[in-house]
Amino acid sequence: MANAETSLTVDSNAERHTLSESEYKIKIQALGNQLNSANNLGEALINVKDDICELFGANRITVYVVDGVKRELVSRFKSGNEVAEIRIPVAQTSIAGYAALKQRLVNIKDAYDQGELTDIDPSLQFDSSWDRRTGYRTRQILAHPIVYQKYLMGTLELINREGNGEFGPAEEKAIQELSKIMGTALYNQKRIAARGSRTNKYDYLLENHLLTQKELTKAIADGAKRKEPVSAVLMKDFKISKKEIGNALEKYFKTNFIEYNANYPIPGDLIAGLKVPFMRNNIWVPLKSEDNKVVIAVDNPYDLKKIDEIKALFPGRPVTFYVSLRQDILDFIKLFTQDEKELAEIDDILSQLQVETDEVEEAESSVGDEDSAVVQLVNKIILDAYNRNASDIHVEPYPGKQNTQVRIRVDGACTIYQTIPFSYKNAVVSRIKIMSDLDIAERRLPQDGKIKFKKYGGKDIELRVATIPTQGGLEDVVMRILAAGEPIPLDKMGFSKRNHKNFISVVTKPYGLIFVCGPTGSGKTTTLHSALSFINKTETKIWTAEDPVEITQRGLRQVQVKPKIGFDFAAAMRAFLRADPDVIMVGEMRDKETTSIGIEASLTGHLVFSTLHTNSAPESITRLLDMGMDPFNFADAILCIMAQRLVRTLCKTCKRQYHPSKEEYDELVREYGEEEFKANLDIPYTDDLQLYKPEGCDLCGNSGYRGRMGIHELLMGTDEMKKLIQLKAPMEQIRDQAINDGMSTLKQDGIDKIFQGHCDLLEVRKVCIK
Template identity: 35%
Template sequence: MPEVVEKKSSFKKTVRDEVKSERLGDLLRKDGQITKFQLDEALAAQKKSGGRLGQTLISLGFIDEETIINFLSRQLNFPIAHISEMQVSEDVVKLVPYETSKEHFVFPINITNGTLTIATSDPTNNRAIEDIQMKTKLSIKVSLSTEKEIVTAYKKYYKISDEEFNSFLKKSGGEVEEKVILEEVDDFGSLVSEVTEEIDIEKDEGEAVKEAFGAGDAPIIKLVNGIMTKAIKLGVSDIHIEPFEKIFYVRYRLDGALYKSMSLPLQIKNAIISRIKIMANLNIAERRVPQDGRIKLKLGKTKSIDFRVSVLPTLWGESIVMRILNPESLMLDFKKLGFSEDTLKKFNKAIERPQGMIVITGPTGSGKTNTLYSAINKLNDPSVKILTAEDPVEFNFAGINQVLVRNEVGMTYAAALKAFLRQDPEIILVGETRDMETAEICIKAAMTGHLVFTTLHTNDTPSTIGRLIDIGIPSYLVAAAVNLILAQRLLRRICTNCKEPVATLDKEELIEIGFPENEIASLQGKIMHGKGCPKCNGTGYKGRVGVYEVMEITEAVQKAIVSHVPEDHLRKIAIKEGMITLRMDALNKVREGISTIEQVIENTVMAKEALPAYLLNPDELTFENGDLIIKEGNTDKNFYQLLQGQLIISKNEKVISEITQPGEYFGEMSALTNEPRSATVRAKGKSIVKVFPGEKLKETIENYPDISLRIIHSLIRRINETDRRLTQ
């Protein structure tokens, strides 16, 4: 017994000397592996989640497990154990019961001359190692191993269940692998028949539906696998499994359109839903709240596909949507995505700049993620560091550091961005800009030497400018930081197997959707449609193609942004600078025989009525300090808008107000009252103003509410400023 005590004391001294009484976080911070900010954030997240610090650092994307293990091995002189390459004796495994190993997250791997070697991912946890020494009454030697290797050893040697194994992996941030290797299904109808032929359909509507199968029954497993493999084979993007009062639907979304694939009896509803929830590692007993999960499956021996699973409680049961994340469906060729030569030239010019912000916009399902991935894949190079914050991470790229946003542990987009700026990246991708904090950091990064990609949910490029300003970003910062905005939609492609010219064209319809009248005659025989064939399931469409609207932030567009011009005015200026609108690009796809008139109408809209020339392209005048713009007593009627600089307003040679904000209107009172000028306006420093005809002011106020509102706001501000000065 004294010998054991002596060994224990010796062990305690050795480990504590090596660790120097410091915890893992402090060691990593002092070595420069993580920053103090990252450690503090991880400790706060650990406090909320109750997990281990090392795994919290990994889940937040601050470090990877291999780096931690290699660092600890080097720093503390512990060897690394690759358990998967070992054959551990059953006698050794029995020395440490599963409950003890599980409690301390260790695994016994060897015993030599009375010394037990254990593998752990955290050798700084002295209490755990001392407890094992006390229970085994053996000297302890420590080796390092990853958490995934330890969990895999639990499954192999302790024979833990699949559920517990997956639970361990989920806690440690590993991928939960479904053990079934799916085989492709040739006769899908037989799978449905195999299930339904054993069911007696209830005829009494008032009687409760009886369950015919459980989630683990072979027919249900085969049917669910069949639903998934059929979807993969067809190239489906989403699977919808939906219960209603008397029927159970499976629907597929193919090329953006949703269609019913099959109807199933209610008697197997719960079994199918439970089967999918088990595969996604979700709580099958919880049916009251939404749940999200992920399934990783193998089709055949080499093809690996992920499914993102969303479960939603509805009136008639749980509805499931599975988004298929098939690497083979990811198109990274801009030309195949639908980029025209001109659009691609502008886009490449913007993304090849060393800094600035690229904003991709469009509704959900418009292909924004694919465009972003194509861009960073093009820029991916060993000499460039790229960091992404995504929710979720849909596809993985070698050489790119991808971070999963997890709001529940404090890993928000804003938190990720703050950390990114300390990671010395050249390129940053932010999955979505949702709030002012995220937008501010994106703008800051774009103006301090980083190229930033992000997305917004807006309808077109001009409205994106308005959204950024509404979020709280000053217009001058938006104009300075943004390089380019790209809006996009997806149109269905005409099936190449059954494509044919449209026999009769409706001239009025073509003009209404945007074709010039003088072009109509030349379109005969060029506008195509699909008549339907087996290859496209009779739809006339197969695949999708993007349409794009690219707004380059040129000098003219910058001036318009700073001046807070209305969206339709900004659009007209951008078109003048060379922008092709979504509708224009969609019409080009019709001209090229790629898509149909119906798709153009369904997915794009005509731009609002353009502003008249006197508002769209007014004269711009430049004044030097002290120059006279408006003279008190004159009878001219023009009104103005400040573009740059500052102005002083005086009456009887006394200053009564100033105009300092770009975009403010002034000089409108004479046009409204038809009286001489009541004050003098001079430039304060170099100033630039736009000049509008006074006889058009009433028309402007009546027909263009956005501009009239700005004129009124400017007038009210000046009146308040004058009152303030006169009462001082």
């Protein structure tokens, strides 16, 4: 098994023995002789484990060693199968960590007695999470740091004296002696490993006890036999993480390690003109430009012939080399150059861009041919953004000889997707305008249009396009990918129990007015369509007026408004009222006329849904009253107003559980409101309280976040609320009444979801203030 040298945890059913100090000394000396004379410390520990347990009358023993990079104690070998590995910080959060931090002996009679721990040190804690995971009950703990001269090597920990006895002074003195012997043995082993493998790429793994020399030799042999890189064998057969292999390569090659990331920006300006087969055969790829410096990922930065060949391709520019794994480099090449429609490989596209002789200012002629490189490049940008679940694509040209930058928005956050050579900025913008049926000669005024991508690239994607003139005589283009698809069921929308119950109670009413409010891109349309899906029955006639129609449902009669020809939301609503509706949904009530018709329709027996661009539910009421709505009609019509935001959620694959500090807990309570927290959540601060934080993995692009969920603020149209609306009460009074009626604010709903393990306070604060 891997890492047998690093640590040992064993069970012993030995009976308790009482030994004299001299007997202890003799037995400790014998154990020391075995450990110091062994060629392999891991095997020696296995051989003496039962002797150590019997000597101390202990039920279990753990030998931790220090991970010198992370400053953690690590236990990697266990005779039981309860957990594969224990990692604990050198800190007061555990007994072993405290012994290592303070470099002093710790003897605990009852690990769960906080008073006993406080007597030793007020900050000392027992990490009970391992007991909960394993089902094993820890009582007594005797721990001592393993030190060689002044160097901390680890911690020796004995657990549970047989027969419920206690570890006494004799055991304390004996563990000091044994720890001293182990310190010498660990130091010698580390020194031998470092000396014997100075020329080995993986000496870091040996020095930090992640791998034995025997296992490394086997991995090298297996790699040669299977024609696989050694790194692949280490990850597959010996369960060494890619991160640890990266650390080893960083130390050996003395440069940065770069790991494959599917969301890495495509360096289009660097790829231009390079031959993909040459990069694949020689295992290298350009990654980015940094201060005129080219950053290259390569599998062997010490291969001077390869390095010279690569430098020759970038004359006059300094080149920096990062190390990466062979497969990661091939994945980068595939990401940067290939698209699933096989329209073209991007190196060919950008090579064509370089050799096309048409003047870029004459964009019309350079993009008229459907087979041109610009056509393929724009198609690739749209397809890649769609495949990465982006909501928006931003094409951002810069003046002079600066390259055009393409950014995409995923889960609400913008990231760089790729760069395009500066000489083709006008051609790309003109191609997008042609696809959108816009005037390519007009560059001084903003324009907007739509792309139905199916006729250009095969995929049934619809995009809303806006062009905006920017300084330097340039134009930015922003394309929003319209989210076609099925509505999400209401019980999958992330509502709290109260909000779900109350929202369903109003959407099933026969008439009235329901508003969903929030900024652009906060999921208002999705929520409305989910509500309509809930009540979409054969006996119910539902009309919707939208701009644009994004989500389609069978059973709904959906209308696309066209303001340019006078068919706006108000005109659509007047038409609906003559078309025998039961339910009307209007995309947005942005003016007095549309809102008045909506209130009128709700008072004449129709259920009306709409959206508002306001920050919170109480503010929506004052906004509508300021717009000139009759307070009595509005009060009669209103059923509820729901404000919502989309908050980035923690990646389900890699989010990490942790015990928050008291200060962090107090901050969450303070942000929620102490009285409301006690009344609504009432989650006490205990040793068992667990929250989650982002970690980062391949699936989430190492960001720690993947996907979004709604946080909601639901104001109900209660009788008391209707009275305040009739009186045109100030917003603060309306807000206080809504809270008295049971409303949770956006931030409170977000904090509730933090305790449920979905998100963290940083992301909640990004989307709401109160």
